[in-house]
Amino acid sequence: MLTADIPPNQSIYIKNLNEKIKKEELKRSLYCLFSQFGRILDVVALKTPKLRGQAWVAFSEVTAASNAVRQMQNFPFYDKPMRIQYAKSKSDCITKADGTFVSRDKKRKQEEKVERKREETQGPNMANGPTSQNGAAPAPPFQPSGQEAMPPNNILFIQNLPHETTSVMLQLLFAQYPGFKEIRMIDAKPGIAFVEYEDDVQSSMAMQALQGFKITPQNPMIISFAKK
């Protein structure tokens, strides 16, 4: 057993990412792809030699991270299967929120002190005022309706449409997103539709973008992956 002994963490560590993707795009795509599991507080990706091809996604809940680790394991993302584990330590955005954040210089100084004066004392420099105020990412529309447990699929299932919705109307909305293929509606079942994309990444992006979109004020769209 290799990597599975890392304890659960509300942040996940992703490796084997395609290193050709620019940092900003990568972060946006990860944000879209993973917000199906819960509220995302932060996405971190660096292109330094040590850290390229890796990223961290911090969720507001450990359970979201757990689902993401399981369901997105080996998910083909920019042509490479993602390898996902729990992160080894808490993200700064988390420790900042719970008040345990220690700035990096301070941490370095603390470690130096411990090394220099090994037996003198442990300086309780608890002068870390609640450094909270997390610059949290904008909250995506997310409905914990139990539907988000469905594994990714290139076909989306749309619910709560007004009965007068036509496929042309839906096409207008969904064709904005790359990979769009077709809308399917069933006359005998008003209020629902299926939308097909070329692959699961693209369907995920559209889902994230249009989740909760209101065709009428009473009809926020409920979008989930279709059952296989």
Place this chain on the structure above:
DNA sequence: AGCACA
């Protein structure tokens, strides 16, 4: 393979 955030 590689666990950071300034």
